[in-house]
Amino acid sequence: MVYTDIKLLKAHVRADDFTDDDDYLLVLLEAAEAxxxxxxxxxxxxxxxxxxxxxxxxVQQAILLLAGHWYNQREAVSSATLTEVPYTVQALLKPHQRLGGEQ
Known part of the structure; x- marks a missing residue:
């Protein structure tokens, strides 16, 4: 189940009027949330x-950044400039991170 509205991700990656990748974007959202x-x-x-x-x-912004990064970098390695998931994602999530194994 995806909790993020696909419209948010489509706006983030500037694919508002493009529906061909909707199923793929939903997969990315589910993976980013997980x-x-x-x-x-x-x-x-x-x-x-x-x-x-x-x-x-x-948390929502971190999910959009992750899914957007994966949408634009579809392969594990690219001949283009190698990019790492933005440090911003960690900065956004760090306050929510629970250390240790308890949940």
Missing amino acids: AVVRWTNRSIVELLSDSGCGFKSD
Whole structure:
């Protein structure tokens, strides 16, 4: 289940009027949300906003950055400039990271 509205990601990657990649974008959103849950060592519920309208804003931005990065860098290695997932993602998620194995 994807909690992020695909419209947010489509706006982020500037594909608002393009529907050919919608299924692929949903896969990226699901993977990004799962990666955030694993990295923070938190449940989805703990990362949702208090208003119940999606993720907390910094978590949502990290998900969009991850999915957008993967959308633009579709291969593990590219002949173009090698890029790493922006440090910004870690900076956005660090306050939510639970250290240790407890959940």
